Amino acid sequence: MTAVATHAPLPLLLQLADSALVLGQRNAEWCGHGPVLEEDIALANISLDLIGQARLLYQHAAAVQGEGATEDALAYFRDPNQFRNYTLLELPHHGPLAPGAAADRDYAFTIARNFLYGQFMALYWEALCTSADPQLAAIAAKSAKEVRYHLRHASDWLVKLGDGTALSQARMQRALDALMPYTQEFWTVTDAEAEAAADATGVDPRSLRAAWDEAVDAWLREATLTRPSDAGHLTRGKEGRHSEHLSYLLAEMQGLARQHPGATW
Amino acid sequence: MSQALEAARAALREVTDPEIPVVTIEELGILRELREDAGGVEVVITPTYSGCPAMDQIEDDVRAALARAGLQGRVSTRLAPAWTTDWITPAAREKLRAYGIAPPSHCAEGAKPLRFMPPRAQVAVACPRCGSTNTTEISRFGSTACKSLHRCLDCLEPFDHFKPY
Numbered sequence: 001m002t003a004v005a006t007h008a009p010l011p012l013l014l015q016l017a018d019s020a021l022v023l024g025q026r027n028a029e030w031c032g033h034g035p036v037l038e039e040d041i042a043l044a045n046i047s048l049d050l051i052g053q054a055r056l057l058y059q060h061a062a063a064v065q066g067e068g069a070t071e072d073a074l075a076y077f078r079d080p081n082q083f084r085n086y087t088l089l090e091l092p093h094h095g096p097l098a099p100g101a102a103a104d105r106d107y108a109f110t111i112a113r114n115f116l117y118g119q120f121m122a123l124y125w126e127a128l129c130t131s132a133d134p135q136l137a138a139i140a141a142k143s144a145k146e147v148r149y150h151l152r153h154a155s156d157w158l159v160k161l162g163d164g165t166a167l168s169q170a171r172m173q174r175a176l177d178a179l180m181p182y183t184q185e186f187w188t189v190t191d192a193e194a195e196a197a198a199d200a201t202g203v204d205p206r207s208l209r210a211a212w213d214e215a216v217d218a219w220l221r222e223a224t225l226t227r228p229s230d231a232g233h234l235t236r237g238k239e240g241r242h243s244e245h246l247s248y249l250l251a252e253m254q255g256l257a258r259q260h261p262g263a264t265w
Numbered sequence: 266m267s268q269a270l271e272a273a274r275a276a277l278r279e280v281t282d283p284e285i286p287v288v289t290i291e292e293l294g295i296l297r298e299l300r301e302d303a304g305g306v307e308v309v310i311t312p313t314y315s316g317c318p319a320m321d322q323i324e325d326d327v328r329a330a331l332a333r334a335g336l337q338g339r340v341s342t343r344l345a346p347a348w349t350t351d352w353i354t355p356a357a358r359e360k361l362r363a364y365g366i367a368p369p370s371h372c373a374e375g376a377k378p379l380r381f382m383p384p385r386a387q388v389a390v391a392c393p394r395c396g397s398t399n400t401t402e403i404s405r406f407g408s409t410a411c412k413s414l415h416r417c418l419d420c421l422e423p424f425d426h427f428k429p430y
Contacts (some may be wrong), residue, residue, distance in 0.1 A: 038403065038404035038406065038414070041404065041406050041407075041408075042404065042405065042406035045316075045406040045410050046406075047316075048314070048316030048317075048318065048410060049314055049315050049316040049410065050316070051316055052312075052314065052315030052316030052317070053315045053316070055315070056315060056344070134345070135344070137345070138344035138345035138347070139344060141344075141345060141346070141347040142312070142315055142344060142347045142348075143315065145347060145430060146314065146315060149405070149428075149430075152405065153405055153406070156405075
């Protein structure tokens with residue numbers, strides 16, 4: 001394998017890859033269960049993009065890591081404490097269930113998460129388009145286009161549900177209230193992020209916060225929703241400290257590969 | 266251009282998109298470069314969407330087309346610059362329309378709408394059947410990653426729109 005030229009720190013590549021994979025897997029849980037057919041298709045399409053991004057990032061990470069690493073080994077044979085996704089992304093599709101929510105999934109929760117995270121990643125990918133890591137910059141350019149489209153989907157529904165009926169507004173607000181504390185993790189800086197910001201392969205996430213705040217506030221006003229406080233427990237998924245939900249998600253996703261190592265279709 | 270490259274180019278004109286068989290990968294801008302070295306012909310392609318399931322099929326189709334033409338060759342993937350619908354040729358746009366898919370409008374050069382501040386003006390998509398711009402979007406996500414779903418309010422037919430990307 002040829003040596004990879006300038007590259008972002010491996011933990012940062014895994015943070016981006018794991019985040020894309022875990023959210024892709026979560027959103028794919030709506031496949032066959034969407035509230036309407038169009039939404040079923042929309043969430044499946046968004047998951048396809050996210051899993052596609054994860055593949056590109058894992059391929060790059062595997063080349064950086066060397067030692068025979070592969071995208072499949074990174075996705076299927078690492079344990080929860082080795083995953084570096086934001087905790088926000090591994091949560092099931094409900095917080096405290098609102099009256100009227102389906103038994104185990106609340107679409108408002110799905111939309112709120114995709115909105116808060118999509119708005120963040122639109123800025124993050126945009127910043128990485130000029131990364132000193134040429135492969136990461138190329139992946140960022142593709143991902144930036146895709147996340148903008150995902151964000152339009154989430155923003156539209158945020159407004160439709162927020163500025164909708166009393167029930168849809170209450171559920172949307174409740175989802176936001178539950179999720180907002182998890183966005184604190186966007187603004188913490190891991191060692192890998194600090195290193196990447198210093199050598200221009202990455203970005204200091206705190207530099208994105210003003211733009212994120214402005215955009216989130218504008219959409220929440222349009223959706224007639226109230227911006228909740230983000231005060232609460234500070235999660236550290238980026239450093240491998242996860243909620244119990246990630247184990248269940250990975251168990252389902254990795255089960256086949258681990259029971260039949262090396263299996264091919 | 267060498268004979269092998271010319272033969273490869275001719276062979277690749279037969280390779281169409283697996284999901285939109287009226288246009289070739291060259292017309293869609295997926296075929297980025299053809300080059301030749303001691304190992305034979307190298308076909309450089311670029312993915313459309315990161316998760317487009319047709320990409321593996323396209324790679325297989327390219328290999329099969331080279332083999333049919335009796336050529337040694339390989340396929341490689343290039344990510345940058347990122348694929349855009351602006352690379353779809355005018356002739357291919359017309360083929361899409363005739364096939365019933367409204368072709369994409371051009372993406373503004375360098376436009377990077379980071380924040381989608383409401384409200385946003387919708388660009389009217391012309392119905393590929395009757396040409397009316399009195400149409401409405403049914404869903405941002407259509408039958409494939411690259412299409413959205415619309416309906417014509419004049420001829421009342423639903424239709425796919427190749428999203429500007």
